[in-house]
Amino acid sequence: MTDLKWKIKDILGFEVYDNKSNKLGLLSDVMTTGANDIWVIKSHEEELLIPALKSIVTEVNILRKKIFVTLPEGYESMYGSKIKIDDILEYAGYIVYED
Numbered sequence: 001m002t003d004l005k006w007k008i009k010d011i012l013g014f015e016v017y018d019n020k021s022n023k024l025g026l027l028s029d030v031m032t033t034g035a036n037d038i039w040v041i042k043s044h045e046e047e048l049l050i051p052a053l054k055s056i057v058t059e060v061n062i063l064r065k066k067i068f069v070t071l072p073e074g075y076e077s078m079y080g081s082k083i084k085i086d087d088i089l090e091y092a093g094y095i096v097y098e099d
Contacts, residue, residue, distance in 0.1 A: 016041045019070045
């Protein structure tokens with residue numbers, strides 16, 4: 001991540017790209033968990049959930065309003081580059097993925 005200090009409210013709405021320069025969508029929300037935050041990336045009718053870890057979020061460019069991420073190994077083969085909202089169920093505050 002860049003050395004500049006920022007707050008989540010400052011980067012909501014930024015474009016998010018993977019390490020192959022594919023636009024994944026916009027950072028639309030942040031879910032707080034016990035271990036680390038989960039960033040919600042939305043594109044049209046799809047959303048992608050990624051952990052906000054230094055090993056995944058490689059750059060937050062404030063000037064260009066862009067975020068660059070490296071998806072975890074195996075992530076794309078399991079879910080593709082994006083997760084369809086229809087594949088996610090919320091149950092009592094927990095996110096459940098259907099097979």
